[in-house]
Amino acid sequence: GFSETKEAVFSNEFLTDSLPLGIMMTAIGSLTLILSSADRLIMGVLMDPVQVTGLIAVYSLSTSLAVSLGIFYGSVTAIFMPVLSRLIGKGDLNEVNSVMQTSQRWSLFVTIPFAIIFIAFSSDMLKIFYGANYQSGWLVLSIFSVGVVLSAISAVISSALIANRMAEIELIITALVAAVNILLCFVLIPPFGIIGAALATLFGMGVGAIMTLHYGKKIFNFNSPVEIYKLLFAGFLVLVLAIILNPIVANA
Numbered sequence: 001g002f003s004e005t006k007e008a009v010f011s012n013e014f015l016t017d018s019l020p021l022g023i024m025m026t027a028i029g030s031l032t033l034i035l036s037s038a039d040r041l042i043m044g045v046l047m048d049p050v051q052v053t054g055l056i057a058v059y060s061l062s063t064s065l066a067v068s069l070g071i072f073y074g075s076v077t078a079i080f081m082p083v084l085s086r087l088i089g090k091g092d093l094n095e096v097n098s099v100m101q102t103s104q105r106w107s108l109f110v111t112i113p114f115a116i117i118f119i120a121f122s123s124d125m126l127k128i129f130y131g132a133n134y135q136s137g138w139l140v141l142s143i144f145s146v147g148v149v150l151s152a153i154s155a156v157i158s159s160a161l162i163a164n165r166m167a168e169i170e171l172i173i174t175a176l177v178a179a180v181n182i183l184l185c186f187v188l189i190p191p192f193g194i195i196g197a198a199l200a201t202l203f204g205m206g207v208g209a210i211m212t213l214h215y216g217k218k219i220f221n222f223n224s225p226v227e228i229y230k231l232l233f234a235g236f237l238v239l240v241l242a243i244i245l246n247p248i249v250a251n252a
Contacts, residue, residue: 024167028174035178035204039197042185047193059194061130062137063201066144069115073107073152077159084156085163093220096160100216101225103156111152112231118145119235119242142242143198147205149235153228154212160220161212169215177208 040056047055080103087096118125122145123138161169181204188196216222 024171028167028171031171031174031178035174035181038178038182039185039189039201042182043189043194043197046186046189055194058134058137059140059197061134062126062140062194063144063198065125065129066118066141066148069111069118069145069148070151072110072114073148073155076103076107076110077155079103080156081159081163084160088160088163096220097222100156100160100220100222103159104153104228105225107152107155108149108228108231111149112235115145115149116235116238118142119239122242137194139243140194140198142239143195143202146235146239147202149232150202150205150209153224153232154209154216157212157216157220157222160222161215164219166215166219173208173211173215176211177204180204180207 040060043056043059044052080099084096084099084103087099119142122141123135126134126137126141158170161167181200184200184203185197188200190196192199213222213224
């Protein structure tokens with residue numbers, strides 16, 4: 001009868017749509033988990049055993065503080081996600097682009113000011129939150145803050161890909177980011193220590209952002225608003241000034 005037909009349709013949708021998506025999301029989550037600890041594991045292998053424990057502690061607390069910036073763009077993305085899913089379901093590409101631009105704009109508007117604070121006062125923030133012994137992680141905090149901004153740029157596109165049942169693209173991007181990050185960790189950690197690990201992660205995030213923007217353009221014909229580039233340029237200038245002035249201020 002009707003109920004049997006309904007159950008059959010539901011079962012078919014589950015097997016052909018929901019289940020593969022769930023598997024993809026599990027794979028993405030697993031890769032992300034591996035990626036989040038790979039840099040520390042590699043540091044443990046490649047760095048001086050006498051100093052590595054203290055350096056990993058500095059690195060971990062610095063990166064954790066920077067990653068907390070994700071709360072801001074994550075909240076904005078979550079707000080727009082239901083609207084985005086509904087419009088993608090309707091196939092209204094123009095409205096999809098409009099909502100994506102609005103989401104990206106607000107994500108960066110709320111993230112970049114805090115990222116600038118994190119970068120400009122990185123040494124002071126580490127001292128306030130964790131103590132003077134952790135101030136040496138100021139450059140790690142600054143580098144990771146830039147990486148979080150890159151993630152904010154691509155967050156709405158990632159959400160759109162998931163909403164469009166294209167999790168396999170997200171999986172490919174995550175796998176490439178993990179490969180780049182791990183490879184660069186082996187290259188950059190021996191000469192640069194925790195700074196090398198932070199740079200490896202930043203390059204990985206950059207690759208992920210570029211690939212996500214590429215697929216956003218290819219699939220949704222998405223273009224970032226012009227003001228986004230002005231915000232990014234301002235953030236870049238602050239990073240450069242922080243790198244130049246932070247050692248001077250610390251020694252004053």
